[in-house]
Amino acid sequence: MPKILIVDDAQFMRMRCGKLLEKYGYEVVEAENGRQAVERYRECRPDAVLMDITMPEMDGLEALREIRKMDPAARVAMLTALGQQGVVIEAIKAGAKDFIVKPFEQERVLESLRKLLS
Amino acid sequence: MxxxxxxxxxxxxxxxxxxxxxxxxxxxxxxxxxxxxxxxxxxxxxxxxxxxxxxxxxxxxxxxxxxxxxxxxxxxxxxxxxxxxxxxxxxxxxxxxxxxxxxxxxxxxxxxxxxxxxxxxxxxxxxxxxxxxxxLEQAAGWELAPPEDIEVPEGQSLYEIRCTISRESVAPGARALQVLLALAQAGHVLSSRPQVDDLDEDWEGDRVHAFVLAPSAEALQKLLESISEVEPVILPAGGEPPSLAQPQEPSRGETPAPTERAPSAQPAAKAEGGSPEGDGGGTKGNGAGKSDGQVKWVRTSVERLDKLMNLVSELVTDRNRLLQVRANLVNQFGEQEGVMDLTEALTHISSVTDQLQDEVMRARMVPIEHVFNKFPRVVRDLARQLGKQVSLVIEGQETELDRTVIEEVNDPLLHLVRNAIDHGLEPPEERRLLGKPEKGLLRLAARSEESHIIIEVQDDGRGMDPHALRQAAVERGFLDAQAAAQLGDQEALELIFAPGFSTARKVSGVSGRGVGMDVVRTNIERLGGSVSIRTELGKGTTFELKLPLTLAIFPALTVEVLGSVYAIPLSAVVEALQVRTADIKTIRGREAIVTRGRVLPVVSLARFFYGQQPEDNGSCYVVEVRWGGTNLGLAVQRLLGRQEVVIKPLGRMVGEVPGISGGTIMGDGRVALIMDVASLVRALRRERQSPSA
Structure with a gap:
């Protein structure tokens, strides 16, 4: 069962997203900021990460870089809001495999994970 | 200068x-x-x-x-x-x-x-x-030129990549970057638009165009497929021949002809981009595949075609002459060996000449589209100018006509279309009150019918009222009340073709002053065609133009009148009858015969052209011709036969002769006059209407 790390500072988002993924048979791990995300990644080596960009403590971009440093094969998709193209481009340069725009549709999240894990 | x-x-x-x-x-x-x-x-x-x-x-x-x-x-x-x-x-x-x-x-x-x-x-x-x-510069089409002089390493191929990024994407620049990174991962990117450095916060393109060296299309495909919101098309560029040639215009290069995978949505084909030219340049193999089985075109000047046509006409005349000579030889020497040889060669020349004539004629044929094409604009402008709403329907634009006819038909058509919009179609308010759709219908349709082309100009407007036309004719002094009353409905409609006759209640700048319709008829008849009208009050009017396929050569029935040869265009001939001169009766001062239970007026060509009666040897021939709804019998002394005639103008010295449109040289070298049935019928009608005749 693929393990997915959901990183978002909004609890509502983590909940909604977690519920969805569990329904489709994924195992879900959560983190509420970038620093926590790096720790969780080290602990449980998820198969994929859904990473919010704007977060306190450590933002998604930095967390992505840390994680990729630790695991160059890490599969990370960024969660982004409108108007963040510059950051997304940075994230992709830093090794993000995909990005999902919030508010997202279920299908879009599932599709992204399928591609990430293939 | x-x-x-x-x-x-x-x-x-x-x-x-x-x-x-x-x-x-x-x-x-x-x-x-x-x-x-x-x-x-x-x-x-x-x-x-x-x-x-x-x-x-x-x-x-x-x-x-x-x-x-x-x-x-x-x-x-x-x-x-x-x-x-x-x-x-x-x-x-x-x-x-x-x-x-x-x-x-x-x-x-x-x-x-x-x-x-x-x-x-x-x-x-x-x-x-x-x-x-x-x-944005990135919004351009697939304009990236293929790399030149590339050495493709062993085991690699050159691919052209066309990725369309979904319009939904809020960060297309990020998608473009993903594409470029994926391409770099799977192979070697030789050139791309955009490049990685072009991508920033503000990039708003919708496509990535690249040329890549890679081991296989599959490797590229796999990586590109993993990117969301992107439709990739991978084309082999150069080297390998395409698996499938598409019979497309070369300029439509954005259609992905040889794809490794048929993308479900055909994104590249649908994409609105694509430069007018050269955008398909990336796929050399593609172009090579297209040339197969295509018609090769050569542009040639109209003058050259006209010259060819003239030469063929001469050839037809000479061929006819040779046939005549052969017939004389057969009469003189019987079927001797030399004569038979001549016959054989002549038969072949005849058939080749026919084919040649046919081909040259075909080369001169142009689809009527060339004329019709101008009308959407004309109709739009006129409709705007006159405050009408018009929906134009064009049919049969592929119908082909000799280009000389095409050229001549343009002005008459323009006139009919103007009239239809100006006088035929009602203004939108009026149409609404009448329960008609506000947009009037104007239909331009062409079709071929045997050796003729029919062009119709139809509107769904007011229609024409024969009664009003009779009245107008009397008011304007064209006819007296009694003559007007005697006109049938169809004849009354024909009044609009009378010179100077106008039924327009108001003179508008568009349709002119009624000088048009007679010119329309004259022009069409000069082409050997005819104009007829069908109309229904309140429902609309249809003008039907009947035109010959070509002007230069046509089949004719040759007849003899007082020792001279006349050629009657076969298109006007209904039938030819042998009658006893005693059967030609005089009915109310005019000659006529009764055939198939109806009365056919007969005109003696000897009397019409020479003013004398031929010697009565008991019988003669009557050639029934039909023009513009009128049937008429032409009495002649002998029928000579059917012949292809090449029309030659009579020249200024002779001028216009009623009933004659030109001359032709016969096989035996004699000159025959070509009958103009239209003007003959009209001349007779005038004669009949004027009290002095």
């Missing part, structure tokens, strides 16, 4: 092509106003026409014209990228541009600068284009 970089031969090609492009512009722009049209495709076509013309104008050094077309092209580009939507103001400005471009093309034809001031039109075009932000 206009200084242009253009040789006379080039000028011919330039002008011909420019004419086609201007037509495409006009036609496309008019259709653009129709909301049901496929605007994306139309804009693309119009853009392409403007772009191509701009290129040619620039090439010959006509910078003013190029500048104008560039401004049009820029505005069209905004439409193409949905940065602007079509408005009447935009179409008007573009049409104004097209009109000006037409005048520049005329400058090229005459070599005389016309001193046109493009400033106002340029200003309009630019102001409209400025209504949106400047286009």
């Amino acid at each position: 206009l200084q242009l970089d253009l040789s006379p031969e080039e000028a011919e090609v330039f002008l011909q092509e420019a004419e086609e492009l201007l037509l495409a512009l006009d036609e496309g722009l008019v259709r653009l106003e129709d909301e049901s049209a496929d605007r994306a495709t139309l804009v693309q076509e119009i853009f392409r026409a403007a772009h191509t013309l701009k290129g040619s104008a620039g090439m010959i050094g006509h910078s003013q014209m190029a500048e104008l077309l560039h401004a049009m092209e820029s505005l069209l580009d905004r439409l193409r990228h949905s940065q602007l939507t079509v408005t009447p103001a935009i179409v008007d400005a573009l049409l104004a541009g097209a009109d000006m471009a037409r005048r520049f093309v005329a400058e090229v034809a005459t070599g005389q600068a016309s001193g046109l001031d493009t400033a106002p039109v340029l200003e309009r075009l630019r102001a409209l284009a400025a209504g949106v932000q400047a286009p």
